Amino acid sequence: MTKQTFKILGSRPIRPDGVEKVTGKALFGADKSVSGMLHARILRSPHAHAEIVSIDTGKAEALAGVKAVITGDDFAPVENQETLYTMQNCMAQGRALYDGHAVAAVAATSRKIAGEALSLIEVRYKTLPHVTDVDEAMKPGAPLLHEGVKGRHLGDDVSGNTVSYCRFGHGDVEAGFAGADKIVERSFKTAAAHQGYIEPHACLADLGADGRGDLWCSTQGHYLVRETCAEIMQMEASQLRVTASEIGGGFGGKTTIFIEPVALMLSRKAGKPVKVVMNRDEVFRASGPTMSSSMDIKIGMRKDGKITAAQARLRYQGGAFPYEMVSMGAMSAFAAYDLEHVQTEGWDVMTNRPKMISYRAPGAPMAVYAVESVVDELCRTLELDPLDTRLKNAAREGVKSSYGPRFKAIGLVECLEAARAHPHYSAPLAANTGRGVSCGFWFNFGGQVSVSMAINTDGTVNLIEGNPDIGGSRASISMMAAEALGIPLGRVRTTIGDTASIGFSDTTDGSRVTFAVGIATINAANAAIREMCKRAAKIWEIDEDAVEWVDGAAQPAGHNAGDFPPMSLAEIAATSGKTGGPIAGHHEGAPDKAGVSFGVHLVDVEVDPETGFTAIKRYTAFQDAGKAIHPAYVEGQIQGGVVQGIGWALNEEYVYGTDGRLQNPGFLDYRIPVASDLPMIDAVIIEVPNPGHPFGVRGVGETSIVPPLAAVSNGVAQAIGQRLFELPMSPPKILKAIS
Amino acid sequence: MARVVIFGSLRAYTDGVGEVEIAASTTRALLKELARRYPGLREVIEAGVSLAIDGEVFKEAWFTPIGEDSEVVVMPLMVGG
Numbered sequence: 100m101t102k103q104t105f106k107i108l109g110s111r112p113i114r115p116d117g118v119e120k121v122t123g124k125a126l127f128g129a130d131k132s133v134s135g136m137l138h139a140r141i142l143r144s145p146h147a148h149a150e151i152v153s154i155d156t157g158k159a160e161a162l163a164g165v166k167a168v169i170t171g172d173d174f175a176p177v178e179n180q181e182t183l184y185t186m187q188n189c190m191a192q193g194r195a196l197y198d199g200h201a202v203a204a205v206a207a208t209s210r211k212i213a214g215e216a217l218s219l220i221e222v223r224y225k226t227l228p229h230v231t232d233v234d235e236a237m238k239p240g241a242p243l244l245h246e247g248v249k250g251r252h253l254g255d256d257v258s259g260n261t262v263s264y265c266r267f268g269h270g271d272v273e274a275g276f277a278g279a280d281k282i283v284e285r286s287f288k289t290a291a292a293h294q295g296y297i298e299p300h301a302c303l304a305d306l307g308a309d310g311r312g313d314l315w316c317s318t319q320g321h322y323l324v325r326e327t328c329a330e331i332m333q334m335e336a337s338q339l340r341v342t343a344s345e346i347g348g349g350f351g352g353k354t355t356i357f358i359e360p361v362a363l364m365l366s367r368k369a370g371k372p373v374k375v376v377m378n379r380d381e382v383f384r385a386s387g388p389t390m391s392s393s394m395d396i397k398i399g400m401r402k403d404g405k406i407t408a409a410q411a412r413l414r415y416q417g418g419a420f421p422y423e424m425v426s427m428g429a430m431s432a433f434a435a436y437d438l439e440h441v442q443t444e445g446w447d448v449m450t451n452r453p454k455m456i457s458y459r460a461p462g463a464p465m466a467v468y469a470v471e472s473v474v475d476e477l478c479r480t481l482e483l484d485p486l487d488t489r490l491k492n493a494a495r496e497g498v499k500s501s502y503g504p505r506f507k508a509i510g511l512v513e514c515l516e517a518a519r520a521h522p523h524y525s526a527p528l529a530a531n532t533g534r535g536v537s538c539g540f541w542f543n544f545g546g547q548v549s550v551s552m553a554i555n556t557d558g559t560v561n562l563i564e565g566n567p568d569i570g571g572s573r574a575s576i577s578m579m580a581a582e583a584l585g586i587p588l589g590r591v592r593t594t595i596g597d598t599a600s601i602g603f604s605d606t607t608d609g610s611r612v613t614f615a616v617g618i619a620t621i622n623a624a625n626a627a628i629r630e631m632c633k634r635a636a637k638i639w640e641i642d643e644d645a646v647e648w649v650d651g652a653a654q655p656a657g658h659n660a661g662d663f664p665p666m667s668l669a670e671i672a673a674t675s676g677k678t679g680g681p682i683a684g685h686h687e688g689a690p691d692k693a694g695v696s697f698g699v700h701l702v703d704v705e706v707d708p709e710t711g712f713t714a715i716k717r718y719t720a721f722q723d724a725g726k727a728i729h730p731a732y733v734e735g736q737i738q739g740g741v742v743q744g745i746g747w748a749l750n751e752e753y754v755y756g757t758d759g760r761l762q763n764p765g766f767l768d769y770r771i772p773v774a775s776d777l778p779m780i781d782a783v784i785i786e787v788p789n790p791g792h793p794f795g796v797r798g799v800g801e802t803s804i805v806p807p808l809a810a811v812s813n814g815v816a817q818a819i820g821q822r823l824f825e826l827p828m829s830p831p832k833i834l835k836a837i838s
Numbered sequence: 839m840a841r842v843v844i845f846g847s848l849r850a851y852t853d854g855v856g857e858v859e860i861a862a863s864t865t866r867a868l869l870k871e872l873a874r875r876y877p878g879l880r881e882v883i884e885a886g887v888s889l890a891i892d893g894e895v896f897k898e899a900w901f902t903p904i905g906e907d908s909e910v911v912v913m914p915l916m917v918g919g
Contacts, residue, residue, distance in 0.1 A: 266846030351919020504890030609918025
């Protein structure tokens, strides 16, 4: 795909949502209030696993100010098994499956009264054996989360908590290992990490006596919320209007629901609007973190650096309900390499922990951490340059990937070459420092999308789309609309429609929005352009086919060329009332061919030998964006992913006691990196256009969290002269290793 | 005919067969034929799969055309964050 030239794409205009956010005008999930609104609180299980023998809500209901109390008994069964699990995650039925699992909820005239009412609810539990570790949960005889959900074709060597199995690869790994000069085989563990979005889950539900409802919530996908909640509440989707608030971070963690059915059920019961806002303790205990993992990696390499065979066995822990995610890790593990012999296996396992949900490139960071750690060890053992070695084995166009398909145009080699040529790579290292390298990969995808574009009579454009803006999509969509229409960016305003105002859109995930909504926007613009050319043709009294669109204006073409001066979008729009009525373009579709994305990261770390504390001294991330629509947002996505990956590598972890209770449900004890902890993250954008998008766009939101775990670990390994095989590498662990 | 590659763990439902040839002009026709030949795959297909056609990944797109000599890789349904 040849590189195109653009007038607007690639520039860095001021963020359209910036003023509202910095002035406090933007309304987030908890900011919405309506007259007569009630406040709800949720009672949560203190046990990791317990039968709910009885719940007595009488005293709570009698408390002045309490308007409704609900338990799992208020929710009728739903047919769809996946929705049933979602519902039972929002409100336990029969058993509490993890510390923090909701067992009852109260709506009252104030949050304080609701809190007092919670203390009056009497729950009798019968505690049951629990398990929170993935390897323990897989063992036959482990405490069972659910009966009858064991993955098909799994044998007696694993417990019924093992809900899925996958295997990918090609070639003959044993033959490949036989050709290796050096084989390294290691086992790794990573902790569950939370997305750490600053805004807790929050919603406001209003379910009227007429059966119609409104729901305002912080979500990555309000159509998903509508469909799931409508099913749970047994109402028609059209009768529930869901509006996505501004969102204070999601990173995958808001691609499901946790509190919305609770608010809706309380509202239905009380006959009043009900607001639910999680506190941070609840976010940690009862929303969805990512998976923890236990992994075995084996890689063989020749002395010249060529990988001869690679094998991975991944065991992921995903909490209290069936799920399937390890396949994404299994497919990502060796994606950066051109391998003749490769095999990856994965198992998804349930435990007594909150149900996992996506976190940026779900499943990939931990698998790539383990693989890139072993590649690094091989490079150091064989005294090979880590970037040269990766280049020698790098996946490129036409290579059969480790998960099956052959790659189309990809930018891994370009990222590796840019990293090798960057001054960071050759900069001298100080004492107690190490330099880590890692590749990373993510798939990206397209999916369903709806866009509606109105051409206003003053020559401006209103565009409505159905994906919550979690990373700057209103800017990038406006820019693509302006580019396609040939008008100044300032004339386009993009807003996010509620579920009653525009057709369905998939959730904002999979790094899909700039890609998929972008394609829909270009198609909607083209539809509007066709109509505007038609109007101009009528005015000029020439054939429609004899009109073309150039630089934001219709102009006669062919044998009519030059007969009339160009007619701008604004001029055509101004007379639209007389030429056939309003002009608009819309597009509904499900674009595919999203194009995968690669990144390469370099990091310098300094380890304090007295405390075990690791400081990030320098970080440079190279990533193929296809075409960076708004480079500042792309850099922001890269920097954000890097920071989250650093946190995962160094500090973040769900810590469970032997009682199965979460020990650190707060930011004091669950340490995420903040700006003052880190140097500026240098983001280097590589542009290898995606042939599947008219402007060459690839998703950029997820790849950046994949390499940091291994990059930091490889840096620490060099700094302290030994490798740790478990994340996070918190100071006590490093101190123990070096002392 | 399109060459259809079935990823490793799905081969438990195809008697170990990893590649089959199927005459189909669309992804829907291909998946229907795959489910007919290997009934054990039906549940997986109905739950949702992605297909890579000549290297391009498609997520549940029934009417995507498939070329005579295309390579189609059956993959798990893509998810993301």
